[in-house]
Amino acid sequence: MIETELEALNFHDAPKMVSPEFPGTKAAAALTQSARTESMVRGGGRMPVVMDRAFGVTFKDPDGNTFIDLSAGVGVSSVGRCHPKVVAAIREQSESLMHAMEVNHLLNTPYTAADDVAAVIVEPVPGEGGYVPPSPEFLQLLRKACDRSGALLIVDEVQAGAGRTGKMWSVEHSGVKPDMLTFGKGVGGDVPMAGLVMRSDLAAKIPDGSAPNTFAANSVSAAVALTNIGILEDPALDLLNRAHTLGLEAQERIRDFGSPFVGEVRGRGLMIGIELVEDKATKEPLQGERLGKLMGYLTSHGVLMIPCGRYTNVMRVMPSLTIPRKLMFKALDIFGEGLSRL
Ligand SMILES: Cc1ncc(COP(=O)(O)O)c(C=O)c1O
Incomplete structure (x- = not known):
């Protein structure tokens, strides 16, 4: 029941890529424009992903591609983007x-x-x-x-x-x-x-x-x-306990991929880090080229994840706490598929 409620707060077709190439022409134009005009204090790294409209843990780019966002804007969207209650609060208060x-x-x-x-x-x-x-x-x-x-x-x-x-x-x-x-x-x-x-x-x-x-x-x-x-804090949603159990299940799924490139999988709740390594024993961080390939696979298949850590080799699973289970595991399976192609 809660899952159906949470699913309804997302674009129903995520992830779905419809542009003939990725990034599509409109996203590419927006990226070129932002490279010229964006502030120099923006965060490091640049992904070929442009957000046009967002709902829950999903968003669309200007070319109509739909993504699942496992990053929640670096942990910002705790209840998903444009939650109807939040939109209503903004409307009422701003009036x-x-x-x-x-x-x-x-x-x-x-x-x-x-x-x-x-x-x-x-x-x-x-x-x-x-x-x-x-x-x-x-x-x-x-x-x-x-x-x-x-x-x-x-x-x-x-x-x-x-x-x-x-x-x-x-x-x-x-x-x-x-x-x-x-x-x-x-x-x-x-x-x-x-x-x-x-x-x-x-x-x-x-x-x-x-x-x-x-x-x-x-x-x-x-x-x-x-x-x-x-x-x-809504007891009917019980999002905090849900974060705990869903997080444990997600960690298990990631370990089950059995990828030779996955080192430690760690975290609490929906703050999960996946350490990517060249060698499980020495923990040598994943090479930049391989990480780039994985990031390219993810974005071109409609999944947004961002890395962290001293060597930028820890992929973060930090979605909104309202992420429907279905979208969580769809996105993780795409991640697993990306890993298997490295
Ligand atoms: C733990 C922690 N503290 C502080 C900040 C900075 O927050 P802000 O960018 O809102 O100043 C960040 C941003 O990522 C953070 O992760």
């Missing part, structure tokens, strides 16, 4: 108010002694670093070290947060309570939203009006964030 004025021993390093450290900031599950979940003990040790020296423990939940790992915040897997927590991406989804929450006694120390911000308190972003959180 009343949009911008409102703001009213409101581990630590010993070659450079610092433990007592000099003001704060430690850590991603409980590193994102760009390669999707390597640490053991719970790692964060517990950091907590102890911070407590001993008086440093604050700040966790960055921008990529791993908002339910992606099967808990609302990935730090919860360790039982550790941070002093501050940053969030972004998945809380906002279709609109920009980021924030910092902290222990109330710390917040009380910040003088009123000492950290002004022009675009804080954007009402449309706030309405969308609340809608997203409502969808993530």
Whole structure:
């Protein structure tokens, strides 16, 4: 029942390639144009994929090709793109108010002694670093070290947060309570939203009006964030537990491909990293040429995945939490087929 509901929030024909060549003529023209005009601060890497219209975990390019997106815009679309409830929240809020004025021993390093450290900031599950979940003990040790020296423990939940790992915040897997927590991406989804929450006694120390911000308190972003959180916490959908079980099944499917190029398959919930290697024993990263071939296969067969890690050899499975099972496994099977052709 829930699967049928989730499927209805996607273009029904994904993935489907209809242009005689890929990228098609319209996408190729858009790529040429963006190469000339895009900001130099955009993320590295460029894929021949142009998004024209999006719905759920699927999107269409300007040539009419339909894709399954396993990247969710680098983990941004936690509830899928253009969710009807989100669109309604934007419509309703934008008709009343949009911008409102703001009213409101581990630590010993070659450079610092433990007592000099003001704060430690850590991603409980590193994102760009390669999707390597640490053991719970790692964060517990950091907590102890911070407590001993008086440093604050700040966790960055921008990529791993908002339910992606099967808990609302990935730090919860360790039982550790941070002093501050940053969030972004998945809380906002279709609109920009980021924030910092902290222990109330710390917040009380910040003088009123000492950290002004022009675009804080954007009402449309706030309405969308609340809608997203409502969808993530909807007991009928149970998206967080679903992320946990679907993630485990996805990891199993990937291992079952039995590819000689797959090293470690790891992650929590729908934050899965697939390490691609030349040699399972030495873990030598997959050569660029082979990675390029795989990426080409994926995009030309309607699947969007993005790599991460120091050697750009860890493929990410980080779809919206609303991804229908059917689309998840369709996309993974295309990935498996791509692997078998390397
Ligand atoms: C863990 C983490 N923190 C912070 C950021 C930066 O977020 P933003 O680009 O919204 O500033 C990212 C972006 O990928 C991230 O993955």
